[in-house]
Amino acid sequence: MAICKPGPFGQPSGKIGNTIFYMLKGQPVCRSNGKPGKATLKQKANQQEMKVTMELLKPMKDFINVSFKLESEGSVKNPHNLATSYNKKQALSGEYPNIKVDYNKVVLSRGLLESAADLKVSKGADGLRLNWNSNITEDGGTDDILMVLVSHPTKKQASIFLNAARRADGSCFLPLDKDWMMREQMEVYACFKSSNEKLISDSTYVGNLNGVPDSPLEKAEKVKYQVVKDRFDLLAADYDQKRMDYAEGVITTKAFRYLEKEYQVLKEKLKHMPGKPS
Structure with a gap:
């Protein structure tokens, strides 16, 4: 444009x-x-970056419309434009065709209000508990309002709390009413807005809950690794036995060398293959 x-x-x-x-x-x-003509590699990378960014932000629309409202006022950009620009540049990692979100770099607000300090999150039976330092050291007030977003990437959904608590409260409980929410990956973000809604803080990445599932590429790499590992384990047992037979002259040199070569090739391949168990 x-x-x-x-x-x-x-x-x-x-x-x-x-x-x-x-x-x-x-x-x-x-x-x-x-x-359009045939896309270049650079164009394909840009297209995937945009796709990944859009999938990240789509469930966050209601939060972004509030968190980027102040910054968008007086400009030709709307809140979604700003969120897209920040996160396409800062919150992605990897190379095409394996570009993905780096969740601890996601930006959901920018502002001058004092950010949340010492934010911690923990799981309860049917929701999350957030704790933070309620002391004010710079710009901010006890009546500042805590906004929280819980991203559920595996379901492409988000739980949004625009008025979760006051800064002075120091803690709050966020109810999550669907059973799967407590089992699936969660990425938690928070920011403060002033009570008069004229100021907002930078967003803070609070943390991950329930871990991060393997990507399709990582799953495929693990399957390939296991196939080679199973073959190597089977071959290794045979190799150990044949090595003794060879030493005793039971088998011929040619047969043993074929076996030994495959054994060494698979052994070296496993050292460098992705998909190893962590």
């Missing part, structure tokens, strides 16, 4: 050739409408 400045015949509007002209928040812009 490009900014389009008015020409001698005024501001164009609509489609001209393969270009579409329109207004966005009072600013004239234009974009192409032609059929």
Whole structure:
């Protein structure tokens, strides 16, 4: 998308050739409408980055509309634009085609209000308990409101608490009403907004609960590793026996060397294969 400045015949509007002209928040812009050619590797990487970012942010819409509202005011960007820009640049890791979210780098708010200090999260029977330091050292007030987002990546959902507690409370309980929530991966984020809603803090990554499941690539690597490991274990037992038979002259040199070569190849392969048990 490009900014389009008015020409001698005024501001164009609509489609001209393969270009579409329109207004966005009072600013004239234009974009192409032609059929794209074959994507380069760099373009494919950018497309996957955008896809992963959109999948991350889609369940967080209601939170983002509040947390980025102040920053978006007076600009041509909306809250979702800001969230997309921050997280596409900062919260992704890996190379195409294995780009994924780095959850401890996700950004859900930016502001000047004092952030939550010493935030800790723990699981209860039917929800989460958050604790934090309620003391104020810089900009902030006891009536600041805690906002919490619990991301459920495996279900592509999020639990949102826009008024979880006051800063002065020092703790709060977040009820999670679905059984699967307490078993699946959870990524917890929090920020404070002032009681008059004119200030907001940077978001804080509180932590992960229930671990992170393997990606499709990691699952495939583990399967491949186990296939090779099973073959090696079977071969190793045979190799140990044949080595003694060879030493005693029971088997021929050629037969033993074929076995020994496969044994050594698999042994070396296992050293460098991904998918090993941690």
